């Protein structure tokens with residue numbers, strides 16, 4: 001019996017999702033439901049299949065099985081409508097370095113614009129809002145190639161935000177961001193979710209992942225655990241998947257992941 005259901009409660013669903021890369025199975029028969037309006041972080045060790053899963057959720061690459069976006073198979077979405085519904089920030093995402101920051105962010109508005117039409121007032125407003133949200137507005141006239149890695153990442157995040165899509169997928173969005181901008185990103189995700197956006201992020205920063213509402217813990221291409229970030233079972237799964245080299249602790253009403261260090265032979 002199919003476990004897939006019409007959209008509504010579920011922003012994204014998979015059934016029997018399998019992916020092979022270079023002839024090797026990487027994702028094994030994943031059946032998942034990601035609820036509308038919630039923030040899920042996908043975590044797991046290097047090579048677990050996190051990026052592959054995120055790409056499959058976005059309809060990128062070859063996959064077997066089904067992926068449904070808002071209850072409709074990805075393949076059945078008209079391209080532009082799908083691009084308005086699902087925004088994407090990739091890992092080390094390529095972007096034209098000679099383009100201005102403003103124009104890069106405007107790329108996020110392409111799915112809203114008709115062919116060869118000039119951007120509308122709403123497009124310009126969305127771009128300004130997104131660039132201000134990531135504190136990239138002051139560089140709007142500079143070219144992407146003139147920015148540092150973290151600055152560039154904030155522009156690419158602005159491009160994804162400018163889509164104003166109800167579903168936002170991000171692969172390692174915190175790459176190169178300094179701690180204040182990581183905190184800004186966290187606030188931004190909370191605002192999006194409060195407005196009903198569904199967010200899915202692949203994160204290596206486990207303390208940041210613990211700030212999301214749900215955790216999907218992947219190991220060797222399979223789901224080890226899918227549950228609330230605040231649940232003890234999620235913390236146990238995190239510690240297990242990382243070979244008990246981390247420990248999840250509560251500090252100042254937040255869950256954080258700390259390295260589990262061997263006791264020192266000689267206290268300093």
Ligand SMILES: Nc1ncnc2c1ncn2[C@@H]1O[C@H](COP(=O)(O)OP(=O)(O)OP(=O)(O)O)[C@@H](O)[C@H]1O
Nearest residue numbers: 021022024026044045046047048049050051052053
């Ligand atoms: N083009 C490819 N051809 C063959 N194998 C690949 C290819 N791309 C990725 N893989 C393999 O697929 C597996 C999953 O890769 P994936 O990038 O999804 O992992 P990940 O969990 O995102 O890892 P990381 O934390 O290191 O980013 C890895 O074992 C990787 O070596």
